[in-house]
Each structure stands twice: as structure tokens, then as C-alpha cells.
Amino acid sequence: MKKLKIAFLILASFLVVFLIVTGIRAMMVETKQPKPIPTTEAFDEETAVKHMSEAITYETISYQDRTKFNLNEFDRFIEFLQKSYPLVHEQLELEKVNEYALVYKWKGSDPSKKPIGLTSHYDVVPVLSGTEANWEQKPFSGAVSDEKIWGRGTLDDKIGVIGILEAAEHLLKQNFKPERDMYFMFGHDEEIGGDEGASAIANLMKERGITFEFVLDEGGAIVENMVPGVNQPVGVVGISEKGSATAELTIEGSGGHSSQPKNRTNIGRIASAIAKLEETQFKGDLRGPGEDLFEFVAPEMSFGMKYVFANKFIFEPIIEKILLGQPATAALIRTTIAPTIFQAGEQYNALPEEAKVIINHRLMPGDSLEDVKEFIEETIDDPDIKVTVTGNEASSVSSIDSWQFKTIQQAARNVYTDAVIAPYLMFAGSDARHYDPVSKDTYRFLPVQITGEDLNRMHGTNEHVSIKNYLNAIKFYIEIMKEGNK
Template structure:
């Protein structure tokens, strides 16, 4: 047999073997979704919706300058909570931290079990001046129109606060007694970092030597059209959140008249540095929570996409190229850079003696700020550009093998049986990171079914949520509290 025929035969054999192995891996791929135990949404709908609507009318706006808080509105909101949830305030112990951070303790019947914590925040971002007329309903009206509740906080995050309180009030009305302690932890400044709210709450609990099985905060949601190749809505539970850091690039040199510029001005030097960073980007790698996301969603896919994602180890370069095409999925794979501020010059005909740019970074788990700074310096490769990186690294990555994650997944499947519930990496920040030291695991999940367009409304115009979604969120929190009671977890 001629040599070239032997080569072709060998290649054909390898191709057949490759096809058999990858096809078999695709065939044996099994679902990681628990069987749903659908629940009847047993919530006092009309009263719950009315209370939720009322909660939106309080403009509890947080601002970078704490002296600019309208604390009277916060006081009124807390009075509203006390009036609206009498059983919670009669039967749970309430501590306040910095006057407005709330710690409710629902004492369990078994002291040997570690507690769980449900956290949310009741502060909201301001409505951008000049956009008020863009709203279909006034942003602090709480109007109920066409089966939807409108206003700032309906998605971020009064729905979490009110959803949790409605769930606990309902369980208390039925005489339910949890086995383990349940803590309700509500911050009031999450939108500006949570320093006086969640961070102070976590510090107080740490001083009391309280350790949690898990903490659940806002974060991911059940989103339609999120994962390529999967028609079903996907509920993403954040295992970690990317770090948030600031890189400052600065260059100094002689100024002078603009009629006699040097070949490389300070503005040009900083612009060149940014252009290099945007062209190079940080290295991409499908790992950690992003890899877990596709491990959980691949079994639910069909056709070619299922084949590709079922064989991640082989097709990782192909998968990465697909994900890198969209900003929303590219952010799963790498630290992101976003130049947001450029400062230089005061007059049109004078060269600035200094130029500075600010870059917002969202840092992947496992990358330190030192790693980030080194990469930026190596990529820019310009000794005259000074680089300074400050901020927070990514939070720790929580377990997908624990009963904690499985309880969240089961509760979500019970309320949304058509959804695929999977782990993921959260891009934005949340209060959950403040609880890392006092909880075995921290998760980020808002139990609502929304679209990508809804995500843009969270800090934008026309924020609203359907009544059905709100009531399903209440039902989820009830399910989770009850499910957690059936698990182990001794002190």
C-alpha cells in the first residue's frame, strides 16, 4: 500500500475514533437539573402587591455623600415595614446597625444547626435628571398598570426586601417554626458600596461569632435568551462576583504652545496606551463559574451547540471564540477594561502638562490587583506612563456541590419548572461580598423571570416588574426557607 494511502487511512481512522468518542460524550450527557416539585403560588396576592407598590413610593435614594441622604424618607420606609409586617416585628428580634441597616433574627428550634441569611437592600439609585419624562409611570409612584408594578426599586432591589418579608410573614401566619435560625439582613447603601450597611452588619455578626451556612443576595436572575443554543430561560446563580478596580494612567511632561507640538504629546501618549490595551485585552479563559455555567446548560441544548459544549475540553477555543463575540459573554472569560474618564488640557491652544485617564476594571476570580497592574504595564510598554491600580479583587467562589446551592436550585425549579438553573459569574457588585468571611458560601440570585431589556431598566428608565414575577419571588423565598430546614449543617 502506498504511503499516502496509509496516511489517509490513519487520518480516517482517527476521525472515526474522534467522532465516536465525542458523539458518545454528547449522548451520555445527563441533566444536572433536579426534578421540579411545582408549588401553588399561595400568597395573599392583592395585599402583597399593595404593600410592594407602597414600598416603591419611598425615594430611599443613596448617594456617594452620606450627608446627602434624605434620611426622613428612610425613617418613613422603616415605619412602613413595621406597620406592614406585624408578625415579623412581633416574633423576630430586630437589631439596627448605623440606624438603618437591619438584622432580623428568626430563632430556630434546633440550636445545633447553623443559620442561613437572606439579604437584600432597600436603597435605590437616583433617577437621572432630565429623564423623568421618559418613564411611562412616575418613577416613585408604585403604580400598578397592566399587571405590572412600576417604579425605582421594583427590580433593584426592594423586590428582594419585600419578597423576603412577605414570605416570612406568610410562614409566621401559618405557625411555621424553622429548625435553624434565619437571618434577614437588609442594607441601605448597597448602591454606593455598602460600607455603613452590609459591611457594618457583617462586622457586627462577626463580632458575635455568628457563622452562616450560606448567604443569598440579589444578583443573577432567570433570563430568556441568555445562553447560545438554549431556548429555555436560564436562571443564573452567582457563585462569585468579579472584582471592581480602577486603573489610573498618567503622563507628565512639558506643555507649551500648540503651534509647536512634540511628536508625542501627553494626550497622545495616554491615548496610545489605551489603544494598546483595547486591542490586546486581557487573556480569555473558560474556567471556574463560566465553565460551570455551560456544564449545567449543555445537557439542555440541542444539535450542534450541545455537541460542542458537551466536549468543552476539545472545543474550548471554538467556544471561547463564540463567547468573545458579545460583550455580555466575553465578560465571563476575562478581566474587562472600560476607559471612562479622560482629563487633560484647559485651553485649545496650549499643550497640557499632564494627562490622565481612568479605566474601570472588572477583575476575574484568581487574578490579583498586582497581576492586573503588571499586565497593563507590560501591554503599554511605556515608561513615561505611570500606572496605578486600586480597588477590590473578586470574591471567593462558592460551591456548586454543597446542599446550599442545591437548595437554591431546587426552590427555583419548584417555582419556575421550565427554567434551567445554573451557576455563573456575576459581573456587577453586590452586598454579598461583605459576608464572605462569615458564610461558608455566598450566592447571588434574584428569583424573577426577565428579559435582557429588563436588565437595562434596573438603573435606567421604566423599571418595572410583573405581578406574577413578584408573587413567584415570594414563593421562592418560602420554598428556600423550608427546604433549608431539611438539610444538615451542625454547628
């Protein structure tokens, strides 16, 4: 009995020490948010809204088949820019790459400093045929209604192009003189990969030996109710984007009449392979940009959540299990598996001689195309299924400790003073990846506060942006131009 009592006291003492140590760790977590310096910049908001409204009316649509491009609309859009931003076109150098990608250079006073680059794109995706009647305002009307600007491109991504130029025009009126060169780089084919836009611009910069301190593109945004335990809006800045790979699994063999099937048919074997992959999945691992996100938001969490993340070395398995419970958070910590196309058979009573599935994978930084291929082959364990994997791996991971990231944080906080600005891993693709070879760091951030519903509208029906959000985007770009030149 005495030994049991001693053991209990030892255990209780250990538990007390554990709670004290872990509690102190939670209380010692310090905020990673810079103190906001609220912007006081004032500009002609009415004219800015008119410019954005008109920008939407130009149907600068990207098609996979480039012969479908209506280049007259692209020409008209460029003419509109020249007319709307006279000081930009008088004082900045404009160069056209492949005729339609635009590069503006604002020369700085100190040539010893590396330039910064702000990039966006002015092409948009088509409106799905047959859905036009579902729009509350016509998709290329640029209508201003209910304190919103409506139309394709309001969020993706003419808001970036117009926001940057509005900011530059305003600063030119104020006789602002940048210390370092600034480049504004606007692609015209981002929606189909950016080969003739951002990629060509980046190659040109490489040829000229120009490297950037940082390049900022579209990407994350400011979203409410994004992180459990955080009451403030969270603005996420992409410091990397996942790779995108296409895996093709194919099996061939004799077909025959459906009245005499083998126990394992071609369709059955491919279906079994898919089932094995979905049941197994890549291992979740809270590391890299995903881990960085929680390090930045943990200090702003309620104490219970802060306690867990401050002691991540203990609770990591539990955290990972929770994150893997939802598709959005699971994608943050593992390479994903998404079967998207299944092809087999042509006749209801004939066994197909070939079955094939296409699987889209979004790769975590650190996972290679070869890793994906090996994982698939080991998991399905069927030597008769041929596996090929093509695509691109994740982009490089940009710094979160540098002045470059802190500049973006500060600019965002100056406009959205109550937002928590944190790094994250971007799931989709952007033009930013093209600039990796010519920039020390590349970041992805759309400076608007939006809802999950807004995200669905970007390539869907009823895309629009609130006037307040649009004006805040201009303010952000003003702030980033000033903060980046300190």
C-alpha cells in the same frame, strides 16, 4: 498507491473512532437540574401587591454625599414594614445597625445547625434629573397598571426586601417552625457601597462569632435567549462577583505652544497607551464560574452545542474565540478594560503639561490588582507613564456541589419549573461580598424572569416589575425558607 490507501484507511478509522468516542461523550452528558416539585403555596396576593406598591412610594434614595439622605423617608419605610408585617415583628427579633440597616432573626429549633441568611437592600438610586417626564408612571408612584408595579426599586431591590417579608409573614401564619436560625438582613446603602449597611452587619456577625451556611443576595436572574442552543429560560446564580479596579495612567512633561509640538505629545502617548491596551486585552480563559455555567447548561442544549461542550478539551479554543466575539460573553472569561475618563488640556493652542486616563477593570477570580498593574506596564511599555491601581479583587467562589447551592436550585425550579438553573460569574457588585468572611458560601440571585430590556431599566427609566414576577419572587422565598430547613 497501496501505501496511500493504507494511510487513508488509517485516517478514516481514526476519524470514525474519534466521532464515536466524542459522540458517546455528548450522549452521556447528564442533566444537573433537580426535578421540580411545583409549589402549591397560596397567599393573599392582593394584599401582597398593595404592600409592594406602597413600598415604592418611600423615596429611600442613596446619594454619594450622605448628607443628602432624606432619613425621614427611611424612617417612614421602616414604620411601614412594622405596620404591614405584624407577625414578623411580633415573633422575630429585630435589631437596627447604624439606625437604618435591619436585621431580623427567626430563631430555629436546632441550635446545633448553622443559620442561613437572606439579604436585600431597600435603598434606591436617584432618578436622573430631567428624565422624570420620560416615565410612563411617576418614578415613586408605586402605580399598579397593565399588570405591572411601577417605580424605582421594583427590581432593584425592594422586591427582595418585600418578597422575603411577605414569605416570612405567610409561613408564620402557617405556624412554620424553622430548624435552623434564619437571618433577614436589609441594607440601606448598597447603592453606594454598603459600608454602613451590609458591611456593618457582617462585622457585627463576625464579632458575635456567627457564621452562616450560606447567604443569598440579589444578583443573577432568569433570562430567556441567554445561552445559544438552550430553548428554556436560564436562571443564573452568581457564585462569585468580579473585582473592580481603577487604574490611573498619568504622564507629565513640558507643555508649550501648539505651533511647535514634539513628535510625541503627552496626549499622544496616553492615547497610544490606551490603544495598546485595547488591542492586546487580557487573555480569555474559560475557567471557574464561566466554565461552571456551561457545564450546567450543556446537558440542556441542542445536540450540536452539547457535542461541542461535552468535548470541551478539544474545542476550547474555538469556544473561547466565539465567547470573545461578544462583550457580554467576553466579560465572562477575561478581566475587562474600559477607559472611562480622559483628562488633558485647557486651551486649544497650548500643549497640556499633564495627561491622564482612568480605566475601569473588572477582575476575574484569580487576577489580582498587582496582576493588572503588571499587565498595564508591560503592555504600554512607556516608563514615563505612571500607573497606579486601586480597588478590590474578585470575591471568593462559592460551591456548586454543596447542598447550599442545590437548595437554591430546587427552590427556583419549584417556582420556575421549566428554567435551567446554573452558576455564573456576576459582573457587577452587590452586598453579598461583605458576607464572605462570615458565610461558608455566598450566592446572588434575583428570583424573577426578566428581559435584557428590564436589566437596563434597573437604574434607568420606567423601572417596573410584572405582578406575576413579583408573586413568583414571594413563592421562591417561601420555598428557600422551607428547602433550607430540611
